[in-house]
Amino acid sequence: MIFTIAAKELRSMFASPLAWVVLAFMQFVLALIFLKQIDGFLQVQAQLARTPNAPGLTEIAIVPMFGVGSMLLLMSIPLLTMRLVSEERRNQTMALLMSAPISMTQIIIGKFVAMVAFLALINLLILAMALSLLAGGTIDLGLLIANLIGLTLLGCSFAAIGLFISCLTTHPVVAAILSLAVFLALWIINAAATDPQSALHLISLLKRFEGFLNGTIAITDLVFFALLTVTFLVLSIRRLDSDRLHA
Amino acid sequence: MAAITRDPFVQGRFRGVGTIAKLPKQDTRVPENSDPISPEENENSMSNTASPEVTLAAVGLSRRYGNNLAVDDVSMELKRGEIVGLLGPNGAGKTTAMKMITGNLAPSAGSVNVCGIDLIDKPTAAKARIGYLPEVPPLYKELRVDEYLRLAGRLHRLPKSSLADAVQRAKRRAGLTDMGQRLIGSLSKGYQQRVGIAQAIIHDPDVVILDEPTVGLDPNQIREIRSLIRELGNQHSVILSTHILPEVEAICDRVQILHHGKVVFADAIAGLRAFRGGHSLQVSLRRPPQLQELSQLVQPAQVEQASAGVFRVIAPPGQDPTDQLLRASLERNWGLYQLSPAQASVEEVFVQLTRQDEVAAGVPNKSGSEAAA
Numbered sequence: 361m362i363f364t365i366a367a368k369e370l371r372s373m374f375a376s377p378l379a380w381v382v383l384a385f386m387q388f389v390l391a392l393i394f395l396k397q398i399d400g401f402l403q404v405q406a407q408l409a410r411t412p413n414a415p416g417l418t419e420i421a422i423v424p425m426f427g428v429g430s431m432l433l434l435m436s437i438p439l440l441t442m443r444l445v446s447e448e449r450r451n452q453t454m455a456l457l458m459s460a461p462i463s464m465t466q467i468i469i470g471k472f473v474a475m476v477a478f479l480a481l482i483n484l485l486i487l488a489m490a491l492s493l494l495a496g497g498t499i500d501l502g503l504l505i506a507n508l509i510g511l512t513l514l515g516c517s518f519a520a521i522g523l524f525i526s527c528l529t530t531h532p533v534v535a536a537i538l539s540l541a542v543f544l545a546l547w548i549i550n551a552a553a554t555d556p557q558s559a560l561h562l563i564s565l566l567k568r569f570e571g572f573l574n575g576t577i578a579i580t581d582l583v584f585f586a587l588l589t590v591t592f593l594v595l596s597i598r599r600l601d602s603d604r605l606h607a
Numbered sequence: 608m609a610a611i612t613r614d615p616f617v618q619g620r621f622r623g624v625g626t627i628a629k630l631p632k633q634d635t636r637v638p639e640n641s642d643p644i645s646p647e648e649n650e651n652s653m654s655n656t657a658s659p660e661v662t663l664a665a666v667g668l669s670r671r672y673g674n675n676l677a678v679d680d681v682s683m684e685l686k687r688g689e690i691v692g693l694l695g696p697n698g699a700g701k702t703t704a705m706k707m708i709t710g711n712l713a714p715s716a717g718s719v720n721v722c723g724i725d726l727i728d729k730p731t732a733a734k735a736r737i738g739y740l741p742e743v744p745p746l747y748k749e750l751r752v753d754e755y756l757r758l759a760g761r762l763h764r765l766p767k768s769s770l771a772d773a774v775q776r777a778k779r780r781a782g783l784t785d786m787g788q789r790l791i792g793s794l795s796k797g798y799q800q801r802v803g804i805a806q807a808i809i810h811d812p813d814v815v816i817l818d819e820p821t822v823g824l825d826p827n828q829i830r831e832i833r834s835l836i837r838e839l840g841n842q843h844s845v846i847l848s849t850h851i852l853p854e855v856e857a858i859c860d861r862v863q864i865l866h867h868g869k870v871v872f873a874d875a876i877a878g879l880r881a882f883r884g885g886h887s888l889q890v891s892l893r894r895p896p897q898l899q900e901l902s903q904l905v906q907p908a909q910v911e912q913a914s915a916g917v918f919r920v921i922a923p924p925g926q927d928p929t930d931q932l933l934r935a936s937l938e939r940n941w942g943l944y945q946l947s948p949a950q951a952s953v954e955e956v957f958v959q960l961t962r963q964d965e966v967a968a969g970v971p972n973k974s975g976s977e978a979a980a
Contacts, residue, residue, distance in 0.1 A: 361761075364762060375750075452742075455741040462731065
């Protein structure tokens with residue numbers, strides 16, 4: 361049932377040009393970064409060989425791609441999540457789901473799974489570029505996997521938050537702008553705290569994500585992203601349920 | 608007054624009373640562990656006649672929006688093969704009542720029972736037996752008709768093997784056979800309405816609930832949709848909401864009239880006809896007498912002047928002033944040229960209904976809800 365809903369969401373996503381534009385835009389920017397970094401690597405390759413503990417091909421060409429990828433997700437996920445629930449409200453299509461023998465949990469998880477599938481597609485494109493380097497060199501697969509996990513977890517958190525915000529309003533555009541604002545705030549919230557012990561560092565997505573970029577998969581970071589995702593999924597379910605109770 | 612509570616768990620306490628009388632368990636799919644029947648249920652206002660099978664029983668449904676009671680203690684019982692019209696002016700609470708029956712909205716009080724399954728206790732099992740067409744058909748405009756109907760079928764847990772058949776059958780019944788590959792967004796309003804109906808019947812539900820299915824359609828389409836609804840009524844139970852009185856007369860077996868969220872009239876169609884026809888006459892005279900003279904003649908019926916020479920005679924039940932009027936017109940040379948039962952508009956029926964203190968027989972009496980309180 362979850363997959364029925366997810367399949368429908370993906371179909372609707374790709375029925376509009378938006379998903380294609382987002383994918384094309386991301387691929388274009390990421391490919392540019394990738395090329396530029398490889399170019400840079402080739403120029404300094406000789407020097408790097410002489411330097412002890414020098415950064416390798418993976419650090420120079422692949423990690424920046426993931427760094428930029430995270431920013432691109434931050435900007436594009438609001439566009440993808442905005443219509444998940446708000447549009448159903450606006451077009452009054454929610455009644456189809458509400459009167460079908462399915463639970464609110466299945467509806468929300470289904471929509472979330474659709475987003476995860478879309479994120480997987482983005483990750484696949486990035487992965488394909490990274491793996492293409494294997495044709496002419498060696499890459500640090502461990503670091504690549506850490507980066508992939510990091511970007512996936514970040515994307516899932518964004519998707520869950522965006523989905524929740526979409527549940528709050530009937531206007532997709534409002535949901536998109538609100539989501540973008542929340543993502544940005546969470547991203548750079550640690551900038552507000554000079555004190556390294558501040559709690560703000562704990563909830564900063566950038567801080568958490570940096571660990572993965574450096575190749576560290578910390579349990580605390582995994583748990584943080586997982587909790588963030590689950591929390592907002594539960595909030596979305598509650599919110600949808602309250603429609604039935606109080607609307 | 609029924610107890611008002613939003614909490615479905617608290618509501619469970621009232622279930623003993625809320626669950627309508629013993630439901631005949633002809634359907635094998637009814638779970639064996641359904642609620643035990645308590646003795647007090649036999650005192651419930653709703654009857655428990657064994658045949659035919661009761662498919663839907665709503666008891667004491669109420670819904671509060673802030674201080675506004677949108678639906679107030681509405682009860683409804685539906686047997687297989689029955690078409691019930693839910694009639695009312697705009698804002699009477701028809702849509703709210705339907706949303707509660709389909710599980711789109713949680714009732715503040717009351718219970719809904721679909722084929723013996725409580726909607727609050729087992730929402731998914733109960734919803735599987737209901738087909739619902741909301742006021743605005745819930746259509747994904749970017750999908751094709753076939754895709755959309757397949758989606759609706761899957762959402763209603765139809766097995767893969769029978770999905771294609773179900774889509775074909777729903778399309779045939781709704782007159783969409785050639786429209787399978789069309790994008791829903793490109794269909795006309797009438798066809799979109801048909802897709803909405805096809806969606807509601809695709810899983811062969813026991814109860815079909817249609818919220819104003821003929822609004823905005825042209826007369827031909829209205830006729831086609833009406834015949835479709837009549838056909839549905841052969842196998843399913845249908846609830847149909849409308850504010851068009853002739854529509855109810857044309858299709859429905861029974862009628863419930865809502866006004867300000869309350870049921871003000873509930874009877875078979877014949878009862879409604881009698882209610883309308885026996886009460887109001889339109890008299891057109893070429894040489895009309897004074898209003899007073901006419902009033903005295905037909906007492907205790909009341910006379911209103913509609914326009915010059917045209918009077919409306921409103922008689923209390925049991926009185927028929929037709930003969931009196933005919934005779935008087937001949938004797939006094941009034942030049943009667945038209946005498947017809949006035950086609951009371953639905954609004955007039957409401958006015959009549961809401962004016963009366965004791966509403967006509969057939970309205971569920973209050974004992975059921977008092978017991979629940």
